[in-house]
Amino acid sequence: MKFFYEFGKYLMFLKSMFSRPEKMSVFIDRTLIEMNNIGVGSLTIVAIIAFFQGAVTTLQIAYQLISPLVSNPTIGSIVSDSSMLELAPTITCLVLAGKVGSHIASEIGTMRVSEQIDALEVMGINSSSYLALPKITAGIIMIPMLVIISIFLSNLGGIIAGEATGILTSQEYLQGARESFLPYNLFFSIVKAFTYAFIITSISSFQGYFTSGGALEVGSSSTKAVVYSAVAILFADYILAQLML
């Protein structure tokens, strides 16, 4: 019951938010700032995770498929496909749910408990749109880019790990990756990235916006933002796989 109430409130929040921005130039400025926060600010962590994820997957696949029947390029094709289809978008976005989600929820939550959102409202500004729309827009632009970078780096991680351990050469890896490459998989991956970007930024803004109380509640909103975003991502992951694969 509570779930439906909250979900309805979330939909109403989205509805109130999608209105024409008060002033376009202010909206664009704020979106650019958020693009920098969300995109550039997450680059390092996303890069590290992607690289190691590719490297570890390569080693594990090689370990599991030890058999004369499996050719080395097969390893490359499995690693590159699984990074593109699942690991790069989903793992990256789960990490971003933690990093970006908690940041958004605590920022907006603090503004709520210190009456800054009330101050916006009294000025005649649509506060949900002013605060959340630039974040959501920035997320939808930047997170898919992060996912593309992450796909690239996890393959790079796979290649380097393969070479470093002597499991397979970079030629073999790339041969496997090329043979199994389907443009549709890349498309699927980007659709996932867009969906997750919207989930993370909108759920976190929602949690922050409806904080009430003080510092403690800001903390719990931020935790909820991360947990709910992560669960929603996994749920959407399943739905998308069923719909599109």
Added chain:
Amino acid sequence: MIEVRDIRKSFDGVEILKGISTKFEAGKTNLVIGASGSGKSVLMKCMVGLIEPTEGHIVYDNRDFTNLSYKEMRDVRREIGMLFQGTALFDSLTVEQNVEFAIKMFTKMTPAERHDRVNFCLEQVNLPGVNDKFPAEISGGMKKRVGIARAIALDIKYLFCDEPNSGLDPVTSRVIDELLKQITEEFNITTIINTHDMKTVFDIGDDVIFIFEGSNEWQGKVRDINTCGNEKLTKFIQASYFK
């Protein structure tokens, strides 16, 4: 003019405002006085729509605020300036950006014109030269004054101040009082001030309403306050003597 018609507000079954009706006229400093916890802030927030009253109506110059759509409500709010009791400055913005905020949002002024307007507002509250500081870097009294500067940044028709001079030294308090009175008269603004500073009441007050435990206990002209014959109000005023 703002008309308050039988406003009631309950939180979790506890009635905080028990049917308040009054009128606040333009060009006058209207004071709302009452003890701590009597419901002054709640009344002010009901008037600007931040708290939805359980019952009653707020009418801004014949526009029934309580019946407006969200969009129409925002149009009315653009004519409102408000100082919050806790100032509610935007803490990620500098003093200049705080005061500039509504100007940037709602006018077509150039950056230079905006800068001039910001400086003008900051001079009005006796606070020049702090433009580039963040709210966390200035004192509580300075925050109050930035809050007032932000409230008067646009040409407003209604000004709400929740305890504009609590936490200010006596000299600055008088400066702020005089400023509020002056802009009220000069621009014919409907000004509503919550206060428990009796010096403010006698210095700049025109009309006063005294709230006691959520009810409108007394209202009238400041000059009649000493001869009001209301026991609770007399007690409230006497408590502030010899302070």
